[in-house]
Amino acid sequence: MSKQDIHYSPRRIGAIVLRHLYLMRTSWPRVLEMVYWPTVQMVLWGFITLFLKENSHYIAQAAGILLSAVLLWDVLFRSQLGIALVFMEEMWSRNLGHLFVSPLRPYEMVSALIVMSLIRTLIGIGGAALVAIPLFDYNIFDMGLPLIAFFFNLIAMGWAVGLLVSGIVLRYGLGAESVAWIAVFAIQPLCAIYYPVATLPHWLQPVAWALPASHVFEGMRELLLHGTFNMHYLVNAMLLNILYLGGGIAAFLGYFRAARRRGLLLQIGE
């Protein structure tokens, strides 16, 4: 295989990551935005938790349950936004034409988007989680290893949704960029973030169980309320995420091919 035939190049993926790290370095509002919303959410729910602790038996059992839910939900939201915003930066800067006349392959672009989403999510959620320690005497890292399992399952679901959203924006233009901001909120009520799946009407429960996030939040509640880590939830979430990620990548590559058929890589606009 010659040097030119390399189908998957870490250096090309690194080039796209580097391009976005350069951007972050020169734009403090972009970095602030990453940390701002997770922190605001955490502070709001922290005070709600303080109030409910005195007034709710459920919260008194595990004071960190709402804060954990808020922070973990933001992992999903930030990871999908991390993919979509990084991709839209290329569209806003009208750079897609240059990128895709280079040897960059679409799946290398997907890999770079995933790396950037991970970096952005760690900055955003990491900042908020650290602020919670002195402010509410709550340390999400006390969850230990299960936290890593929850984190990666939620971030993987976020990647799947983010890739689908990026494909939609590529296909339908920047007029569809609001989809990036609202996409995960459509499924938020079904993700069992603040209440168990059993709270939902019976006919909706199968839909909720089809979402990897529902298994993660049920697992989180069991860990915080009963101190047990239920592998069943983790395995279900992982299997579903394999399907979701496969679907997200296939959708992005499909939309990318449609963009090549329609000439959208050179004509990016509304």
Added chain:
Amino acid sequence: MSLDNSKDTVIEVSALYKHFDQVTAINGLDFTARRGVTTALLGGNGAGKTTTIAMLLGLLLPSSGNIRILGEDMLKHRHRLLHRMNFSSPYVDLPQRLTVRQNLTVFGHLYRLPALKQRIAKLAEDLNLSSLLDRPYGKLSAGQKTRVSLAKSLINEPEVLLLDEPTASLDPDTADAIRTHLEQYQQRTGASILLASHNMTEVERMCSDVIMLRAGKVVDTGSPDALLARYGRTSMEEVFIDIARDRAPQ
């Protein structure tokens, strides 16, 4: 319609069609471009120049037809060929907040170039960009941006360079500097250039061959001298108008 059938052909397009829903943008295009020379792709607005270039680069998939570049099938071996090609257009931007050096670094990595720092320094020197390397691309003038875009398009020393109106909206001095640099690059490397332009002075100066498009088809080809003689004109601008208005050679 072909300019040359020898083995020195670098781009070979045959029976190329592109339909967008009910609109036919490219209507059975056939042409070849020779190795080591600059070929002009001319035509009025909407004639299909940019669409053709986008298909040559693989940014746009043809509805049907064949494209061979450097002897290989573009549709099958796109990524292998893209290492040996590049492209510049004032209508495709680079990230505004990144400095010139950062932009060139990113593209250097995309082409997996060795000794990238030295390559960027040499390009900057050749294109008079050294003092601009650490300035954000978005803060540059139109002429400076064009030079940066050209530097990006030369970063991998392409054997085939596709240029879409490379001197559009530039003052005569800057435009002349760009043309001179392209001529020197071609002399040094033997690269082949396909140039879409509305500037007929540029075409007369730089191009050995001309391909004229109208409504997505090749309507005439030849060297600038041959076209001038055939149409009985003294400038390529007059020839362009004759062909665009479907006037027969005199």
